[in-house]
Amino acid sequence: MMGHMGQGPAGEQERDEPIRVVVVDDQELFRRGLTMLLGVEDGIEVVGEAGDGIAATDIVVSSAPDVVLLDVRMPKRSGLQACMKIKELVPTVKIIMLTVSDEEGDLYESVKNGASGYLLKDSSIDEVAQAVRVVAEGQSLISPSMAVKLIDEFKEMSRAERDQVPTPRLTDRELEVLRLVAQGLNNRDAARQLFISENTVKNHVRNILEKLQLHSRMEAVMYAVREKLLDIT
Missing domain, CATH: 3.40.50.2300 (Response regulator)
Incomplete structure (x- = not known):
């Protein structure tokens, strides 16, 4: 999906601070698993998690993370609505949409509403960590398909x-x-x-x-x- 998988950050300016991440997904097992796995990654710190779009917006405003992993399909406020709201309230935050399928028509909307890209939920943890680093650097995640x-x-x-x-x-x-x-x-x-x-x-x-x-x-x-x-x- 992306170039440079798994190669270290040699040659780029090292960040002193870890990349602060919020994980948002209404499936508790998926969310907890992702939080734990990202927590042991070098230079990444999970500073919050939420199970719906409204809680997500609150936690992003209070913890001001660098990157939000945001499920597209959620109760109370869809990932799309949450994406718009978060970008409106905290424009500097980078958002990666999590999706089960790359057929989602919604993903176009999320990109238009300020998401930096999307990740399929069956991505490996390496890909997720790499994605977090890439968008924290200000780049987008793009798959040509x-x-x-x-x-x-x-x-x-x-x-x-x-x-x-x-x-x-x-x-x-x-x-x-x-x-x-x-x-x-x-x-x-x-x-x-x-x-x-x-x-x-x-x-x-x-x-x-x-x-x-x-x-x-x-x-x-x-x-x-x-x-x-x-x-x-």
């Missing part, structure tokens, strides 16, 4: 908007960066492929988002697929 599913909805939604604005021109280098990002590479791996510095990649990504008036790497991926900049079959 999901991007393709998102596109159809995106096309419908954006056709009207797109008719009003001419597509801004990206430079060749920006297009290269966008392609790599859209394939799920993180900044470091994209930098390696293009033989440029990680910082330069970050600046390119920032410029791409500004030019295209997009809010996240995830939206940039959808844009890339929609504009046929990627060959994802």
Whole structure:
């Protein structure tokens, strides 16, 4: 699903503080298990857990975590509603949606509402820990197969908007960066492929988002697929 599985954080600035995580799932066994497993991961600290969307919002506001793992399907306030509410109250928090299936139509909504990505519930604990580290770094979790599913909805939604604005021109280098990002590479791996510095990649990504008036790497991926900049079959 993502590049660089299991490789250590060598070469990036070490965080002094652990990444603070809140786990939200209405299935107690799943939630407790995830909390325990993440608790022994290096550099990750679980600071709270909740079993529904309302409790989730309260705990995020009181504990101000870095990352929230949020179940899509929950009572009292769905994961989607919780995602919107949390982003509204604590905009800096990164949200990863937990889902049983990548067929969820809702996932598109969650991305639009500020989620940094999604994880399938049958992911390994290594993948979950890696995902937490990746979004804490400000990157998105993207699987191209999901991007393709998102596109159809995106096309419908954006056709009207797109008719009003001419597509801004990206430079060749920006297009290269966008392609790599859209394939799920993180900044470091994209930098390696293009033989440029990680910082330069970050600046390119920032410029791409500004030019295209997009809010996240995830939206940039959808844009890339929609504009046929990627060959994802």
